Amino acid sequence: MFLINCPFCGERDQSEFSSGGEAHIVRPKQPTELSDDEWAEYLFMRKNIKGIQFERWNHVHGCRKWFNVVRDTSNDKILSVYKMGEKPPVNYK
């Protein structure tokens, strides 16, 4: 059970949150221009990393805000949290 530091509410138990998968996948602005393969890349392809992963989380039983999390999947340590729209911290790239 993680402790997640919601950027709006502070540290809370994982049970208040829901995970939204990989972060920084932007919905294409012009989907109709895309080939099947390009659309499939957006729709289905997700990373599954052992190590540092950028994820979306939602404080669903709290402020209901979405935000981003940098997590090391090998030990579940959360290294950083930052708001939607903010650039990912460069030191984890």
Add this chain to the structure above:
Amino acid sequence: MPNYRIHKTEYIDETKRVSFKYDGKTYFGYEGDTLASALLANGIHLVGRSFKYHRPRGIVSCGAEEPNAICQIGSKKDLTEPNVRATELELYEGLEASSQNCWPNVKFDIGGINNFISPLIPAGFYYKTFMWPKSFWKKVYEPLIRLSAGLGKSPTEPDPDIYDHKYVHYDVLVIGGGVSGIIAAKMAAKNNLKTLLVDDKKILGGSTIYQNNESIKIDDKLSSEWLKNEIQEIKKLSNLTIKTRTSIAAYHGYNFLLAKENLTDHLPEEKKKNKIRQRLWKIRAKKVVIATGSIERPLVFNNNDRPGILLSNSINKYLDYYGVTCGENIILFTNNDSAYETSISLHKKGIKNIIVDLRKSASSELIKQAESLGIKIYFNHVVTNTFGYRKINSLEIMKLSEDGNTTVGNKIRLSCDCLGMSGGWTPMVHMHTQSGGKLDFRDEDQVFLPKENSEDQISVGSCNGDFDLENIIDKTVNKINKFLDIDNQDYQDTNIICSKENDKRNIWLLPNKIPLGKTKCFIDFQNDSTAKDIKLALKEGFRSIEHVKRYTTTGMATDQGKLSNMHALGIIADTAGVKMGTLGTTTFRPPFTPLTFGTLVGRNVGKFFEVVRKTSMHEWHVENNAEFENVGQWKRPWYYPKNGENMYAAVQRESKAARDSAGILDASTLGKIDIQGTDASEFLNRVYTNAWSKLAIGKCRYGLMLNEDGMVYDDGVTTRISENHYLMTTTTGGAANVLNKLEDYLQTEWPELDVYLTSVTDHYSTASICGPNSKKILNKLFPNLDLSDENFPHMSFKEDKLENINCRIMRISFTGELSYEINIESKYGHSLWKMCIEAGKEFNLTPYGTETMHLLRAEKGFIIVGQDTDGTMTPSDLQMDWIVSKKKYDFIGKRSLYRSDTIREDRKQLVGLLTDDPKEILEEGAQIVSDVKSKPIDMLGHVTSSYFSPNLNKSIALAVVRSGKTMKGQKLIIPMENKNINVTVSDTIFLDKENKRLNA
């Protein structure tokens, strides 16, 4: 009756005699006893039969590691518990316990025959034997195996006990109240840290609390006396909480731990009543100190499992703590110093004992003390066999060869009534590894130790491989100072004298002249696996410890191999010729000791099992005999049986009434989302497949929502209340997910849109009135409202007052009838409903439930998302191309609608089905085929909705069928268990295709 209680101790209250029953016979013990100590005091060693060979087994240990003394407590249908360790169960007046896994009784057990056919049941016996013939598995093998397997009996009725959960936060959690745990807790608490100390025993002090050897002293006091002082001191610390009878079950990430506190298990029946039995503590700790100690290892030799063979240190605890001797003529078999403490304790109490030591020689102060007391020691000797069926009566020892690989010389037979084994100590690294910590291997004494790599947990004391008192105290103090970043000087001048030394001669499988195949050298007592089984597994090609474990079942019993895992690893390493440290260990999984379901569930039983949502009209439905259906967390009226009607009859009546005159449905559970903002119209354009910009104020529109993969996600009617204000309805079950999804898009993809979403599902109650007479009923309720088709046409919205309370009225229809939905603030919902019923009396206004709603909409071919769709249906698959805008540039899921897969013509598509026999009702979920003779039968699809329509007087069904759109008029077959049902593919709309009834 024999009495093995030979002296008084401060832990046994001899003024409080306790009577208990074991296997139906009454015995006596004292307050302070465990069931095991009380049985031993009565001379009872034999407490069960082993799992596979049904060999007689006795008490082995005095704690959580006990493999044999597991018993069934109580005999009531609701209050009986299997697999309770007698070594941990505190004795109470009226306790009833019985042995397990034996029939007819523990002394004469029919299953004992397995012991004599044991060569026929080696490791993997079940896998090898019950493979064929295949058909035998289900009818012969499985029932037989199930009959003979299992330990103890489960209760057959609900658990009447009360369980509780508690959440707590601490700066420091200390697990284990032995010497190192007490020191750690004191240092933390004195440094102003909020500290919790837990220990699974009744009192603190671990194994030092009953230590009375004169050659082990702290500050010139017996170590036990010194420790008692420390305990008195920590009890005064205000920010230290001490929880005894509390064991950590699991150590999860981020220092989240579960602990089980026993509150009443030690109390007599009448004192247990109405009290919380166990409490599950959910602990968050900033830092965790693990001081869980170590467990003594058995030794692996032929017939090492007879009753009367115990761990040496347990014999010591039974003696010095409980005042009970395990025998009168005891032999201690050891490879290290710690058995000598037991020997000296026994000697002082006048119990004759002999030591058999694997070591060639040893010369610590402790050994000198034993020698000076005249205790006979056989150095460089090994026990090769034991004798005695229901209890050990003698054993054979032989001299060890120089390299320790074989025995030499003649057998010496020694008589005894009890044998203590000491194979050294295994640090309890369970908590460390559960927390994600790794292990190192120390070759000298063959132990796995915690590898320190964490900032928020640390292991101290013997669970960290420090076995002598001097090391334990010094290292604990240093480590805790560093770990907590404090500078505690309390123990700087503590003077420790410990005469024990750590040398040890470790031999995992002890040598014997008898071939291994003819021996029974037990490794896992509870699952009956032997050294022979491990070797067989290796011979058959198993290499990974995880595979050997599963093949031989070593370490897989309720004790989770606390006594056996290390020996299995050692024998594998020796046999395979690899270093033990490179093998790794099996995974230490929670719980450390078994938990009851009750503890895990806590208060969430019965009506607290799950949250129940009720509409404001719920009481009326209950009063009017409704049967309820669970839809998500909602309780929805399913149907309203009258005069003993069954569901079918009630639904037929309700459906007919709704179409003939009027029906009323509680539609309050539909999800309602209030959408406001200058970009509300644009937002709806993006989330629904159809166009929304041109919807006039006061009008309603049906919308279909897709996932980005093009599959139908939800549907519902949305009303434009004003320029920038909409009210969206969703399916009952989908409401929360739809809101989540919409918020996700708004916050992450389209943050530039000015849109605000509010869930108002619970704020409004909805009565939906349908049928040809619904307008007349509405007119009675709202006499001032112009209900003409011109002023209030289908798919439009009006506001009016009912007794001065605002109502939102939508003329929308899910039944195909003229229909109105009246929304009112929820607190008035019950009154609204009653007023509707009253107004509708003269028109036979009939309340109907979800089943009739489903039937009525099926007659009209309206889909239910989640029943006719399953996350793989596109709008086109549902024959709903009409609702997908061709003009809009984009909406969620649009691009996916022309992926190569979604435009396939042989996708499963929604069709109607009519049975050739109009009275035959199909089963929902039934498979659809065109040819029953081909093998394998080609499955074309399945039935999604099926009813007998009273309005059409025939059976109707919706189904998804491969290429269904092109199959109208085609004959298909529904193969059922005992017949094939012939059907014809039809249109999905069965009634009123022209929509005349909407304006009736």
